[in-house]
Amino acid sequence: MYAQMIKSEASNEDPAKLEAFQARIDAGEKIEPRDWMPEGYRKTLIRQIGQHAHSEVVGQLPEGNWITRAPTLERKAILLAKVQDEAGHGLYLYSAAETLGVSRDELIELLHEGKMKYSSIFNYPTLNWADIGAVGWLVDGAAIVNQVALQRTSYGPYSRAMVRICKEESFHARQGYDAIRAMAFGTPAQKRQAQDALDRLWFPALMMFGPSDAESVHSEQSMAWKIKVKSNDELRQQFVDQTIPQIEYLGLDLPDPGITWNEDRGHYDFSEPDWSEFFNVIKGNGPCNVDRMADRKAAWDDGAWVRDGLLAHARKKQAANLAAE
Amino acid sequence: MTRDEALFEFLLRMGDNTLILGHRVSEWCGHSPVLEEDIALANTALDMIGQTQLWLGLAGEVEGKGRSADDLAFRRDAWDFRNVLLCELPNGDFGQTLMRQFLYDAWSLGMLDRLKTSSEARVAEIAEKALKEVTYHLERSGDTVIGLGDGTEESHTRMQKALDYLWPYVGEMFEKDKVDEVMIAAGIAPDPADLRPRYDETVSRVFAEATLTIPDGSYVHKGGRTGRMHTEHLGHLLTSMQWLQRAYPGAAW
Numbered sequence: 001m002y003a004q005m006i007k008s009e010a011s012n013e014d015p016a017k018l019e020a021f022q023a024r025i026d027a028g029e030k031i032e033p034r035d036w037m038p039e040g041y042r043k044t045l046i047r048q049i050g051q052h053a054h055s056e057v058v059g060q061l062p063e064g065n066w067i068t069r070a071p072t073l074e075r076k077a078i079l080l081a082k083v084q085d086e087a088g089h090g091l092y093l094y095s096a097a098e099t100l101g102v103s104r105d106e107l108i109e110l111l112h113e114g115k116m117k118y119s120s121i122f123n124y125p126t127l128n129w130a131d132i133g134a135v136g137w138l139v140d141g142a143a144i145v146n147q148v149a150l151q152r153t154s155y156g157p158y159s160r161a162m163v164r165i166c167k168e169e170s171f172h173a174r175q176g177y178d179a180i181r182a183m184a185f186g187t188p189a190q191k192r193q194a195q196d197a198l199d200r201l202w203f204p205a206l207m208m209f210g211p212s213d214a215e216s217v218h219s220e221q222s223m224a225w226k227i228k229v230k231s232n233d234e235l236r237q238q239f240v241d242q243t244i245p246q247i248e249y250l251g252l253d254l255p256d257p258g259i260t261w262n263e264d265r266g267h268y269d270f271s272e273p274d275w276s277e278f279f280n281v282i283k284g285n286g287p288c289n290v291d292r293m294a295d296r297k298a299a300w301d302d303g304a305w306v307r308d309g310l311l312a313h314a315r316k317k318q319a320a321n322l323a324a325e
Numbered sequence: 326m327t328r329d330e331a332l333f334e335f336l337l338r339m340g341d342n343t344l345i346l347g348h349r350v351s352e353w354c355g356h357s358p359v360l361e362e363d364i365a366l367a368n369t370a371l372d373m374i375g376q377t378q379l380w381l382g383l384a385g386e387v388e389g390k391g392r393s394a395d396d397l398a399f400r401r402d403a404w405d406f407r408n409v410l411l412c413e414l415p416n417g418d419f420g421q422t423l424m425r426q427f428l429y430d431a432w433s434l435g436m437l438d439r440l441k442t443s444s445e446a447r448v449a450e451i452a453e454k455a456l457k458e459v460t461y462h463l464e465r466s467g468d469t470v471i472g473l474g475d476g477t478e479e480s481h482t483r484m485q486k487a488l489d490y491l492w493p494y495v496g497e498m499f500e501k502d503k504v505d506e507v508m509i510a511a512g513i514a515p516d517p518a519d520l521r522p523r524y525d526e527t528v529s530r531v532f533a534e535a536t537l538t539i540p541d542g543s544y545v546h547k548g549g550r551t552g553r554m555h556t557e558h559l560g561h562l563l564t565s566m567q568w569l570q571r572a573y574p575g576a577a578w
Contacts, residue, residue, distance in 0.1 A: 057360065064354030071569035071578040072395045073344075073381075076351070077374045083354055084367035091360055104360075129569055129578070179578075187576045295356065303358020306419050306473065309480025313472040 002055030002119035002143060003048045004210040005282065006227075007218050013038050025226050030156035033099035041225050044218075045155055046100050047116070048227060050107045053093035054118040056086045058292055062126040063135060071129060078175050079132060085168045092164065096157040112297050120278060123286030124204050130183050130190070130197035136176015138198075138205040138243065144169045145239045146209065146230075154226035177246065184250040195252050202255035203273040209236040211275055240268050331507035332445070333388045334407065335514055337397070338504075338550050340380030341408035344398055345559070346429060347373030348566055349416055358419055365465060369426065372458040379451045399570035403559045410549040411494040413559045417487065420473055420480070424487035427466035431527045432498045433459045435520040444512035467531045474535025481536065488532070489540045496545030499524075 018038055024031065031037055060083045067083070070076035094104040110116040121139050126132060147169060150162045180197065183190040213219050213231040222228040240259075247254060258271030280286065351370040357363045381394035392400075411429060416422045437459055440452035473480040499517045508514035532539060548554035569578070 057355075057363075060355030060363065064356075067351045067354050068348065068565050069568050071399070071576075073374055073378050073398055074395075075578055077371055077378070080351060080354075080367050080371040080374065084364055084371060087360055087363040087367065091364070094360070182578055186578075187573065189573055190576055299356040299358070303362075303419060305477070305479045305483065306358035306362075309473045309476025310469075311476075312480070313476040316475065 002059070002121075002208075003051045004117070004119060004208070005218070006044060006048045006051065006222065022224070025154050025224075029154075030159060031154050032156045040221070041227070042100050044222060044225070044227055045158065046097055046102050046107075048222075049093055049097040049100070049158055050102070050110070051117055051119070053090050053097060053107065054111045054116060055122060056090035056093060058118045058122045058296060059086055061292055061295055062122055062124070062288075063132060065126050066129060066132045069129070070132075075179065078179075082136070082172050082175070085172070089161075089165050089168070092161045096155075096161045099157045108300065112293070112300065114284070114293075117282065119208060120281040120286065121204050121208050123281050123288045123292060124201065125288055127200070128193040128196060130180055130193040131201065133176045133178075133180030133183065133194070134197040134201045136172045136174075137180055137246070138176075138201050139208070140169050140173040140176060141243060142205050142208045142239050144173055145235050145242070149229040149235065152226070152229050181250060184252055191252075194250070198247065198252055199255045203277075206236055206240070206270075206273045207275075207278045207281075209233075209239070211278065237267055240270050244268050326503055326507055328507060328511050329387055329389075331504045331511075332513060333384055334504045335508050336380050336384035336387060336448075337407040338409075340377050340384055340394070340397070341406050342412050342429070342433075343373040343380060344377040345406070345408040345562065346412040346426075347371075347377060348562060349412070349414075350422070350426070352416055353422065362419070366422075369462055369465075372455075372462065376451070376455045376458070379454070383447055383451065395570075399567045403555050403563055404552050406549070406555065406559060406563075407552055408549050409494070409497045410546055410556055411491065411497065413549065413556055413562060414491065414494065415558055417490075418483060420483040421487040421490065423466055423469045423473070424484060425491055426462065427470045427531065428491055428495055428528070429498075430459060430463035430466050431524055431531075432495075432520065434463050434527075435523045436515070439515040439520070443514065448513060463527075467527075470531055470537070471535045474532070474537045484535065485537055488537050492540050493542070493544050493546050496543075497547040497550060500545075500547055500550065502551060 017036060021031075021036065021038060021041075031041075063079060063083050063086075067076065067079050070079050094107065097107060098104060107116065111118070121142075126135065144166060147162050147166050151159055151166060153159045153162065180194050183194040185191075210232045213233050219228060219231065223231070244254070244259060256271045258269065260269050262269045281289065284290070347370045350366055350373065353363070353366045353370075355363060357366055377398065378394050381397045385392040385394060385397055411425060414425060416425075434456070437452045437456040440448055441456060443449040443452065470484065474484040475481070499521050501517050505514070505517055509516050528539070549556075569576075
């Protein structure tokens with residue numbers, strides 16, 4: 001779940017068509033690329049899937065930050081496999097977006113121009129090795145909560161991409177937990193790193209679900225279209241409930257003094273994240289926004305000659321094959 | 326030099342090549358020219374780190390002093406590394422990275438193909454597994470060298486520059502010393518020089534299609550596989566790679 005604050009568009013189309021479309025959604029049918037769909041539905045999905053794809057791609061950077069310093073060959077291999085999966089998720093998601101009539105290059109351009117976003121979480125730094133465990137455990141853990149729900153989303157290609165992605169993400173979350181467990185049960189210095197990672201990443205992980213639904217202006221239409229399936233607050237609560245027992249098992253201190261079990265609700269209470277921080281990160285003022293975008297743009301610009309070269313070669317080959325026929 | 330002493334050295338050479346080159350390739354994470362290349366580079370690095378676990382794991386076993394693959398990877402200093410210099414050279418641009426990969430893959434394929442029939446069963450077994458991966462790596466690095474060599478004027482110029490820089494490091498892979506003599510006599514590994522004709526055939530074919538020219542001059546930079554003299558680059562690589570193990574000795578990760 002790497003989509004936040006997705007603006008959903010109202011549609012001014014033929015009411016009869018809109019009604020028939022809504023009936024299909026309500027009946028639980030999947031919408032496929034060639035089916036008629038309201039422009040607002042198409043645009044909202046492009047934003048959501050595009051933002052999700054960008055998040056997978058930018059998400060390689062905080063993890064790549066530790067690939068060269070992974071402490072064992074096995075941890076290095078696990079991390080390499082994970083970032084490879086994530087780049088693969090980016091690829092499926094760009095393909096899913098392409099079925100809506102937008103190219104991958106167009107989406108990348110929008111990202112680089114600052115007209116599209118990626119998840120706020122990737123604007124936080126990975127400062128010690130435990131952060132890599134915490135990213136798998138908390139960040140992928142939060143993503144799974146959302147993506148499991150999105151397997152039931154109404155757009156067929158997105159829903160199918162989520163089914164595949166969830167399987168791999170669950171694996172990452174378990175591996176992340178295993179990495180931080182080794183540290184929580186390790187030397188005092190390792191335990192300190194694990195605690196530091198949890199304390200720094202807890203609230204940013206909660207922010208991944210987006211602001212409270214009461215303040216979220218775009219949720220209603222997206223829920224009606226089943227682009228969103230559960231509310232931000234429901235998903236956040238589910239994540240908190242599943243994660244606190246894991247923190248306790250690790251023997252780490254809770255990252256928020258407001259966490260208490262609420263017998264009446266049957267859920268944990270917890271403190272609100274600092275939403276002013278969230279809005280700052282979204283606006284570009286997070287600790288890593290500028291560096292992340294600079295890295296991505298540099299990769300794209302420095303790679304232009306490679307893309308051009310390979311394309312030129314493919315054209316030459318095609319021309320030679322045609323001439324030979 | 327006993328058979329096992331020589332075998333240990335030989336295994337370090339195999340495992341250090343894959344460790345150091347795999348590490349270099351992993352430095353690309355998230356920075357490649359196109360998403361498909363990010364996936365391919367991570368995949369290549371992953372295969373090479375996997376091969377490292379096998380080669381260095383066996384090296385530790387043969388040495389018999391209780392050192393694991395991780396001990397060998399993370400607790401030796403530069404002079405104890407036995408990779409060829411080619412593997413430790415910096416990534417440079419994407420073209421230089423892929424050219425380095427191609428020059429290595431072509432050697433690796435020939436070597437593993439011979440090691441498949443090694444008299445040492447444990448070596449043959451690793452070679453068999455690695456060969457499948459390296460066959461694919463060579464196909465990809467060769468195709469990329471062709472695509473970029475025979476692409477635009479700029480891509481051609483960059484690839485020729487990469488080849489000019491890297492070519493003097495190729496010869497080291499075919500050098501022979503006492504370790505190799507013991508390996509040859511024991512039927513464990515081939516004479517490195519025997520791998521050269523097939524190698525030359527592969528690279529000539531690819532460079533012809535890539536419209537690239539092997540530079541004149543026969544000077545060979547060496548000193549990596551014997552450990553006599555690495556480049557300045559290796560120390561920096563080890564500094565980041567080994568940092569956690571060095572900073573927190575005795576911790577389990």
